[in-house]
Amino acid sequence: MYTIDNKNYPCxxxxxxxxxxxxxxxxxxxxxxxxxxxxxxLRKIIPTITExxxxxxxxxxxxxxxxxxxxxxxxxxxxxxxxxxxxxKTLLPVLNEITKWGIEAAQNSKKIIRN
Numbered sequence: 001m002y003t004i005d006n007k008n009y010p011c012x013x014x015x016x017x018x019x020x021x022x023x024x025x026x027x028x029x030x031x032x033x034x035x036x037x038x039x040x041x042l043r044k045i046i047p048t049i050t051e052x053x054x055x056x057x058x059x060x061x062x063x064x065x066x067x068x069x070x071x072x073x074x075x076x077x078x079x080x081x082x083x084x085x086x087x088x089k090t091l092l093p094v095l096n097e098i099t100k101w102g103i104e105a106a107q108n109s110k111k112i113i114r115n
Contacts, residue, residue, distance in 0.1 A: 019064050020091065024049055024057045029088065030095055032067065036081045058082060
């Protein structure tokens with residue numbers, strides 16, 4: 001049993017899913033692998049996510065110290081950039097394996113159609 005913020009998790013897999021589970025967190029992290037992204041960049045490359053959901057997921061990832069939010073105020077308009085933290089970068093092997101598995105699943109499934 002694992003306890004984080006007074007919440008119990010039955011196994012280490014459930015702890016991992018606490019950090020990257022759900023429909024969007026792994027997708028957001030995948031897009032941050034190759035470098036910093038602004039909020040609007042993420043909106044463009046993940047067009048099916050709502051603004052509210054993106055904001056909430058980014059906030060949760062920041063609170064969990066997986067991503068860093070940097071605000072640039074030198075020149076208007078205000079710019080905010082998101083990057084993986086060192087802790088977030090430890091997820092790279094996991095994200096790469098999830099991606100690899102997804103490609104294989106798509107290739108092996110007759111039900112999946114890639115656009």
